[in-house]
Amino acid sequence: xxxxxKIFKNNIKxxxxxxxxxxxxxxxxxxxxxxxxxxxxxxxxxxDYISSCTEKYNSISALNSxxxxxxxxxxxxxxxxxxxxxxxxxxxxxxxxxxxxxxxxKNEELNILFDSITKPFLVDGEFDKNIFELKKKDLxxxxxxxxxxxxxxxxxxxxKYIYKDEPASLPLYGNEEDAKAVNPKSAYEIFCDFINNSxxxxxxxxxxxxxxxxxxxxxxxxxxxxxxxxxxxxxGLKSELxxxxxxxxxxxxxxxxxxxxxxIDRYTMSLLAIILGGTxxxxxxxxxxxxxxxxxxxxxxxxxxKSTLIIDCxxxxxxxxxxxxxxxxQVDEIINGNISDTxxxxxxxxxxxxxxxxxxxxxxxxxxxxxCEFNNEIITPEEMLxxxxxxxxxxxxxxxNDLVPDTFYVLESE
Amino acid sequence: MAELKLIxxxxxxxxxxxxxxxxxxxxxxxxxxxxxxxxAYFGTRYGSVNNKFKTISDDDFIEVPEGIAHYLEHKLFxxxxxxAFERYAKTGASANAYTSFDRTCYYYKxxxxxYDSLEILLDFVQKPYFTDxxxxxxxxxxxxxxxxxxxxxxxxxxxxxxxNIFYKSPVKIDIAGTVESIAKINKxxxxxxxxxxxxxxxxxxxxxxxxxxxxxxxxxxxYIRNEKDNKVxxxxxxxxxxxxxxxxxxIMEVGIPIFNIGFKCDIDEKTRARYEVIADIxxxxxxxxxxxxxxxxxxKDLINSNFSYEFFSGHGYFVPLISxxxxxxxxxxxxxxxxxxxxxxxxxxxxxxxxxxxCAIGSLIKDSNIVDSVASKLxxxxxxxxxxxxxxxYLYELKAEDINKFLREKIDCEKSSLSIVKNxxxxxxx
Numbered sequence: 001x002x003x004x005x006k007i008f009k010n011n012i013k014x015x016x017x018x019x020x021x022x023x024x025x026x027x028x029x030x031x032x033x034x035x036x037x038x039x040x041x042x043x044x045x046x047x048d049y050i051s052s053c054t055e056k057y058n059s060i061s062a063l064n065s066x067x068x069x070x071x072x073x074x075x076x077x078x079x080x081x082x083x084x085x086x087x088x089x090x091x092x093x094x095x096x097x098x099x100x101x102x103x104x105x106k107n108e109e110l111n112i113l114f115d116s117i118t119k120p121f122l123v124d125g126e127f128d129k130n131i132f133e134l135k136k137k138d139l140x141x142x143x144x145x146x147x148x149x150x151x152x153x154x155x156x157x158x159x160k161y162i163y164k165d166e167p168a169s170l171p172l173y174g175n176e177e178d179a180k181a182v183n184p185k186s187a188y189e190i191f192c193d194f195i196n197n198s199x200x201x202x203x204x205x206x207x208x209x210x211x212x213x214x215x216x217x218x219x220x221x222x223x224x225x226x227x228x229x230x231x232x233x234x235x236g237l238k239s240e241l242x243x244x245x246x247x248x249x250x251x252x253x254x255x256x257x258x259x260x261x262x263x264i265d266r267y268t269m270s271l272l273a274i275i276l277g278g279t280x281x282x283x284x285x286x287x288x289x290x291x292x293x294x295x296x297x298x299x300x301x302x303x304x305x306k307s308t309l310i311i312d313c314x315x316x317x318x319x320x321x322x323x324x325x326x327x328x329x330q331v332d333e334i335i336n337g338n339i340s341d342t343x344x345x346x347x348x349x350x351x352x353x354x355x356x357x358x359x360x361x362x363x364x365x366x367x368x369x370x371x372c373e374f375n376n377e378i379i380t381p382e383e384m385l386x387x388x389x390x391x392x393x394x395x396x397x398x399x400x401n402d403l404v405p406d407t408f409y410v411l412e413s414e
Numbered sequence: 415m416a417e418l419k420l421i422x423x424x425x426x427x428x429x430x431x432x433x434x435x436x437x438x439x440x441x442x443x444x445x446x447x448x449x450x451x452x453x454a455y456f457g458t459r460y461g462s463v464n465n466k467f468k469t470i471s472d473d474d475f476i477e478v479p480e481g482i483a484h485y486l487e488h489k490l491f492x493x494x495x496x497x498a499f500e501r502y503a504k505t506g507a508s509a510n511a512y513t514s515f516d517r518t519c520y521y522y523k524x525x526x527x528x529y530d531s532l533e534i535l536l537d538f539v540q541k542p543y544f545t546d547x548x549x550x551x552x553x554x555x556x557x558x559x560x561x562x563x564x565x566x567x568x569x570x571x572x573x574x575x576x577x578n579i580f581y582k583s584p585v586k587i588d589i590a591g592t593v594e595s596i597a598k599i600n601k602x603x604x605x606x607x608x609x610x611x612x613x614x615x616x617x618x619x620x621x622x623x624x625x626x627x628x629x630x631x632x633x634x635x636x637y638i639r640n641e642k643d644n645k646v647x648x649x650x651x652x653x654x655x656x657x658x659x660x661x662x663x664x665i666m667e668v669g670i671p672i673f674n675i676g677f678k679c680d681i682d683e684k685t686r687a688r689y690e691v692i693a694d695i696x697x698x699x700x701x702x703x704x705x706x707x708x709x710x711x712x713x714k715d716l717i718n719s720n721f722s723y724e725f726f727s728g729h730g731y732f733v734p735l736i737s738x739x740x741x742x743x744x745x746x747x748x749x750x751x752x753x754x755x756x757x758x759x760x761x762x763x764x765x766x767x768x769x770x771x772x773c774a775i776g777s778l779i780k781d782s783n784i785v786d787s788v789a790s791k792l793x794x795x796x797x798x799x800x801x802x803x804x805x806x807x808y809l810y811e812l813k814a815e816d817i818n819k820f821l822r823e824k825i826d827c828e829k830s831s832l833s834i835v836k837n838x839x840x841x842x843x844x
Contacts, residue, residue: 021448023783060712064703068769071776095776134712141718141739144669148567249667252561280499280509293554296562314562342503349506356525357451361784 001359003369004209005378008216010200011225015373016212017205017365023099025206026362027113027215028091029222030370031198034230035086035167039190040079041139041174042182046191047077047088048135049127054112055119060131066112071095073109075116082374083233083305084167088194090117093362096207107214114218117195120188127184139179150254150411154312158256158409161242163235168306200225203370205362231374234307235260241405248411253317255410257327259309259403266304267387268395273302273309274347275339275396276330281346283330284311294323304375309403317413324408334400339393351388355381418631423803425810428782430792430802431627433634438615438643441634442792442802444622451785452528452623454630455793456539457519459618460611462589463728464516469610469644478607479598481556481591484513486604488552489544490520498538507531515585516728517797523786528625529633536619536637542608544601553596560590567668571835575674575735578659578831582651585731615643618796622789650730655680656829661744663834671836673743675750676735678829683729687800690727691808692820693734697723699762699770699817700753701736707753716740716749734825747832758822767814774809 004016057063067073073094080087094109121128147153156171163169173179200222204215237260261269277284277300284298298313315323333339358368358381372378379387419432431443461483468475491498491511502509507524509531520539522531563569576586590596619638621630657678681689700707701723711717717738725734740746781787795802 019448021783024780061704061709065769068702068704068773070772071779072773073776093780095779099779130713134718137715138718141670141720145739146669148668148672150565150667250565252558252565279503281503289555290551293551294558296555296559314558316558316561342500346503349503350508353506353508353523353525357523360449360451 002209004212006216008219010220010222012200012202012219012222013225013373014202014215014219015204015369016209017369018208019205019359019365020207022205022207022362023096024093024362025096025109025211026091026093026204026366027110027211028089028203028366028370029113029117030201030203031088031195032085032201032228032231032374033194033198034228035081035084035170038086038194039174039178040086040170040172041178042187042190043086043088043194044079044173045132045135045139045179045182046127046187047079047090048138049132049187050116050120050191051075051077051090052135053121053128053131054115055121056115057112058121058128060134063112070109071100073112075112079172081168081172082231084230085228098207107211110211110214110218114221118221122188126188129184132184132187136179136182139173140176143173143176143179150248150250151312151314154254154256154409154411157246157411158244158258158407161244161409162258162308162407163306164242166233166235168233168235196223197226198223199228201370201373203366205365231376232264232305234262234264237262237404238406241408243408245410245412247414250411250413252314253320253411253413254312254314255320255324255408256310256312257324257408258311258406259331260406261307261309261399261402261404264304264307265399268391268399269302269307269309270304270351271347271388271391272334272396272400273300274350275343276300276334277311279346279350281343283333283343284327287330288313288323288326292326294319294326298323298327308406320410320412331400331403335397337393337397339396344393348388352385355385421802423806425806426779426782428803432802433631435614435634435638437638437640439634439638440618440796440799441631442618442620442796443625443627443630444788444792445625445627446623446785446788449624449785450525451523452525452621452625453521453523453785453789454528454532454535454619454621455519455521455789456535457517457618457620457793457797458612459516459616459797460518460607461514461516462587463584463650464611464648465584465587466650467610467646467648469646471644475649476606478603479591480587480595481589482599482603482607483518484590485552485556485596485599486607487511487513487518487520488556489548489604490539490542492543492548493538493541494543498534501534501538502531505531505534507534513589515589515726519793521789528623529629532621532630532633533637536633539612540639542605542612544604546601549599549601549604556590556596557593560588560593560596563588563590565666567666567672567835570664570666571672571674571737571833574662574664574833574835575676575831576733578662578833579657579676579678579733580731581654581658583653583731584650585728610644610646613644613646614638614641616646618793620789620792620796622792623785653730657831659831661832661834663836665838666835668835668837670739670741671743671834672737672739673746673835674735674737674833675747676733676831676833677825677827679732679734679824681727681732681824686727686732687798687804688808689732689820689824690725691805692812692816693725693732695767695770695774695809695812696817696820697725697734697736698774699766700750702766702770704766704769707749711746711749716742716746743832743834751827751830754821754825754827757818758825761818762814762821764814767817771809771812778806778809
């Protein structure tokens, strides 16, 4: 494996990992900006639009056809939040030419990727109306379909309260009214403004470095990258637990319990989350599920970028309070220092497993490096493991003691 | 003495070692040097459809409650001394299991201590331990799992489709059963099912990653118990060729209505593998964004980007299906049927076929580079007693005429059904 980092002339940071065992290549271009400066519905539709057609392949079927012929090259877009930052990612994954003997033209996939951003399909200076309307419909349908996955719905609804009055509380895609108001002209103008005022990073993982120069050349057509901050924005503490309840027509109730802490302690908090509810030997799994049979899942995760601990659970309606109490008891166990050697070892092994698996796929390399970049800490997985290994049980108990109950959001079945 | 075979994918150069133990267990291993992870699956040919069976020592067939295969999977992780997860916690492996219609698989993934974890896997799966107390405890947990899946509209629309299509086949039964059916499960029944289906001759070990095939085989030889083949057979009701109903609707909390359009196909078991590859290409073509059907429906606002396909098949069932979201699923259904009938007359476009074939080949190449995908494909091929590279073997040789023949001879639009899940607020569609 070889890693290389370079800053292009337009201040774009380029990260490259190559590994001969791969058969595919992956190139991700991230544009990031502070959430409250972004019209998210416009960007959601624009990003979907530009990954569906280009100036050269000026219809969905034309681009799709081309990608099919490139052995299923996959051009995609995604939007996400991290801390108080909004991220738009346009990427492409494709089979390396080593495995396609009859490939006629070099670098077609990378050209398509960069063209999607710099040469979108326009009609009279704006997005094509027909394709635009299809993408707008996709977004409106996605917003309506938020309720389909109940667990995901719980996270979406509760975010508004967990990060109350913070940029992170804003819905990722905007709401239905915002989405309906977007038009081909506004979306294109907002898209141009967005990419011209974003921080831009390129992450490439692949078989070898033969594509480096091509990427550097193509990247010249991208705007100048601006530096932004806000990737790590601890969420404000509340003075008391905020409780919200919503009724939903389901068989099973669900709830989410969040905690916050002053400051950031990434490694200690991550270990706390795993010991509490990150594995089948965690406290929540063994006690709330196995011993008390209250649930099928009761999981815990740590949102590092917002310094927020989240526990979620699916239970029978009449057991909501019982399950909440059972969870709180397990948090108390940790505060009281009741962390066994086995629990500590198991949590560490879970991290070791994940860390050592980085590099088994091009996707895992890009995820790792991009995460490092946005955390402003480029380290190897081995260096990360050392930091985890330095954490003690006492430190974990201490941060557990500093946890402040934040939000209790319930989706109660009708 | 069994012979070790090396099976090579003549198109991609990938290799799999195959070895059959004297006790009958099939062992498949793909060495992937340079990767950090390794995965092992230990699976049995037993799933939710096997609810009526007998072994060589039974006088008659016995029928068991729905959901028992899944219940058994949950309980197998517990042991008299130490649960499987506690043991894996010491080796660092991340473990899980799943039950499907015709198989149950136990697996783990790790970056260290692969062989210690392999010993755990082979041990706990072969050491059932059920008591009245532990069986009773699981009722609440699986009850919540059932309720969770019952709240999933995608699950509901799919099982509604199965109930539209199948009269008697147990494939229409929910894999986890119902809260009522699992209440009938006791330790005696669990032992009966275990002893019938978890026989070495009915099981497969499949491993992929940074491993050595000889060492894996030596562990299999050492830890897989010596047990005579009990010749378990399942009885399945005779399923009529017709479908039950052409359409169904269910009400749930969803955004816009979701739908499945499924086709009941009559496929001989001997040719099922080949038809799976053909059906995959045929339905990928039908739902592709380059194809007229997608363009036409999208322009009419009848579908969105979630318009897709899948198929599922097993011994005695073969159902390709098209899925999506629409404000008017009936109109989509009508258009899909019309298009299939048209292609049955005219045949598929050769250029589009070539595109889809290339795309599928690309997917195979990508998957062959991912440890999880390689291991998953190995266990599935092993349980179905197929060449591990059957997909490549059929795909690379596929012609447009194969698709045309499949659509003409195996897809009968009279045996299709539409299932819809919608929100009560959707009310009258259109």
